[in-house]
Amino acid sequence: MILRRITSAFRKQDWFTVGIETLIVVFGVFIGLQVNNWNEARQHRIEAESSRERLIADLRADLDAFAVRRQWYEEVVAAALRVDGALRSDPPETTEETWRFVLDSWIAGGEWPFAPSAQIYKELQNAGDLDLIASGSMQRRLRDYYEDSANEIEISLTFRSAYTDLARQLIEGRISMHIADCLSAASFEPSLPGTNPTNFYKDCPPPEDFALVMRSAASLRESAELRSQLNARLGNLSGLRSLLEYLDRQAASLVSDLETTR
Numbered sequence: 001m002i003l004r005r006i007t008s009a010f011r012k013q014d015w016f017t018v019g020i021e022t023l024i025v026v027f028g029v030f031i032g033l034q035v036n037n038w039n040e041a042r043q044h045r046i047e048a049e050s051s052r053e054r055l056i057a058d059l060r061a062d063l064d065a066f067a068v069r070r071q072w073y074e075e076v077v078a079a080a081l082r083v084d085g086a087l088r089s090d091p092p093e094t095t096e097e098t099w100r101f102v103l104d105s106w107i108a109g110g111e112w113p114f115a116p117s118a119q120i121y122k123e124l125q126n127a128g129d130l131d132l133i134a135s136g137s138m139q140r141r142l143r144d145y146y147e148d149s150a151n152e153i154e155i156s157l158t159f160r161s162a163y164t165d166l167a168r169q170l171i172e173g174r175i176s177m178h179i180a181d182c183l184s185a186a187s188f189e190p191s192l193p194g195t196n197p198t199n200f201y202k203d204c205p206p207p208e209d210f211a212l213v214m215r216s217a218a219s220l221r222e223s224a225e226l227r228s229q230l231n232a233r234l235g236n237l238s239g240l241r242s243l244l245e246y247l248d249r250q251a252a253s254l255v256s257d258l259e260t261t262r
Contacts, residue, residue, distance in 0.1 A: 051124055052133045052258055058120045059255045066248045069114045073244065077237050080108035080230065087227055092217070099206040102216045106171055106179045108233065109164030115153050116247065118146045138257065145250045153247075156240060163233035166226055170219040172212040179204060 082104045092098045121142060124130050130139055168176055182204035206213055220226060 079104040163229035171216045178207045
């Protein structure tokens with residue numbers, strides 16, 4: 001209809017009407033483009049907020065998992081230090097002390113892999129959507145957390161502790177099975193807030209065949225190599241504990257800043 005009016009105005013050389021009708025067309029196109037831009041911007045904000053919430057949820061899950069791992073490794077470190085003290089002292093005299101020494105020797109070799117949960121980050125990265133939620137500096141921090149730190153964790157956990165392998169060889173197989181059953185029977189959920197993993201080995205009584213415990217204790221104390229590997233194990237545990245603390249600080253800082261930029 002507008003086109004017909006403009007054509008008719010041209011024929012009549014009614015330039016005023018031509019100008020008005022042209023302005024109406026241009027204004028209509030402009031409004032249409034603006035509405036489209038507003039809709040796209042609104043959709044962009046919705047997608048950004050959804051992506052940010054998913055990433056924050058992932059980071060919070062990491063914080064819960066790291067809290068459990070930190071307590072787990074604190075228990076492992078405490079056991080390793082008790083083994084170190086026992087190897088520097090006279091042999092245990094009571095059945096309770098003997099069992100504690102063997103149990104600690106097994107616990108000291110405990111390993112529980114950990115790493116940031118990078119699923120949401122990788123989804124955003126692969127889709128090219130990181131710009132939705134992160135500026136250049138934030139993207140670098142996310143890369144440090146999800147990529148650089150993950151590589152460091154992989155390096156730290158790739159080389160299985162020689163202490164772990166040696167201690168498991170020196171401890172009777174049935175004893176190892178008994179201790180492993182104690183761990184599997186412990187009630188815990190790694191990603192559940194409030195989990196108390198200090199109870200992992202709390203209720204692990206000695207097996208009925210205590211002669212196996214005595215033989216295991218003797219083998220452990222007689223091994224000069226075990227003493228050497230324990231020193232390396234203590235250094236490794238210190239590094240793992242520091243790495244977990246660093247990851248925890250990274251994740252907490254990212255959560256705080258992502259929530260602030262909403």
